[in-house]
Amino acid sequence: MKFRWALPLSLAVVCAACVSAPPAPEPAYDAETAVKAIRQSAAATRELDVQPLRDNRVEDLRQSASALEKQGKYAEAAATLDQALAINAGDPALLQERAETALLLRKLDDAERYAKQAFDGGSKVGPLCRRHWSTIAAVRQHRLDVLKTTPVYKEELPAASANISRIGKDVAAARAQVEACTVSAPPRY
Template sequence: MRMMLSPSTLLIASLVSLAACSTMPSLPAPPPVPKVAPEQRLAAAIAASKGADDRELAVQPLRDPQVQDLRDAATAAIAARNYGAAADALNQALLIVPDDPAVLQERAEVALLQTDNERAETLAKRAFELGSKVGPLCRRHWATIEQARLARGLAQDAASAHGQIESCTVAGLNRM
């Protein structure tokens, strides 16, 4: 027994066959995020904090001895590549001085080492809001934000943060 197909059925079948053969042009893949070690990201942030002028004013507040001990413990833990212990020490310090821009910045840098890039950016932004808007620590805040954004593949946002780094630099006084 032979089946007869109507002309409209044949037309639909032909169109479906043609549609299956044609493909939509694929969109280009976004450029891959370069693989950069967290330690390299931190080194870049620290390097950005160095001023071109050694006459630049950098305020160093007096520290609570307990907070300083916790910061020292964090520094030792980072040197041992024990980033969890460093984070714990700095978290304890932040319980004592929650609005200390330097401690917030150090905690942001540990978050960067732990590849917790959103937290690194949040902490560095908070440190900037509470701290001086000029000087080495200001540059370090923005460089950390830049590196956190780069790690997340947000190149345009990272470029914006990079632009802020230069605004933190103020020429030092001429002391004769």
Template sequence: MTRLVLAFVFIGLMLSGCGASSGGSAGTHHLSPNEMLAQVRAAGVTGVELDVQPLRDPQVEDLRAAATQAENGRDYVGANRALAQALQLMPNDPDLLQWQAEIALVTRGWAQAEQFATQSYAKGPKLGGLCRRNWTTIRFAREAHGDAAGAAQAQQHVPACAVTPPVRM
């Protein structure tokens, strides 16, 4: 799982380039959907948080692998199809919902991106990397719709997602 997250961050950084802005809600007209996706995924990784992952259904894992392979090949229709099948098996999985939101974001499905990210947030832990990815996706979707106030409001939720792991001695 850690390798997958690191691969997404690396790919995201490669796609986003060094000059992409990540602050505020100044607008996304200068960011490509792939740059938005890279920033959403980077928002989910800090390396200092406690991250508890549930046991996963092997059938869902196969569909996740198919979605990863399709996305890596820029087959977003195939990735979305695999995620939709996984969601039939696990309809309340916040990770799958957020992933669908990210696919919608990269394919410029702004309303769907916001809808899936909102559902993911509602069903998820409301803390940590997933929470930051939810709100960053919502921010980009709102900016793309020209809703600067809504985007700024979404951005204000991101810092509240931080959670520090327990101190271990």
């Protein structure tokens, strides 16, 4: 009878060890501010900006998507841009707009994928190029912020530190690409 309390006490200790702290909340991601900053990155200096002629159907869909986005109907805007991409799948401007809509929907992997496709199929300089790389940098920066706030066990610390370092380099590389997109106009004599 002396050890009647021993079993309940040992179960309480075991159960207390099973309880873990709740995961740290993910850092806030303000998608609207991120998209605004991305679009502002296009307005840098005076430079040549060649715009292709657009199919009228695609242009109508782009304008509809823009109106939907302004109303906060991001999913509908994305669906409208998807319709435009079905008509002209390789249009870098459409792909970039779709990337920005993916950001607004907080689908960061999709946003990075669309921005990379847009860069691969478009001009490697100019305002649109800066938007591509600003999108990629924003996605990578958010990944870095999440990683920095994620708790890890002591034995996972070296791998987590290496991952933080790698993603930090990815962010810096994307930001450097933003700057590389700006090409000054040739001198006029």
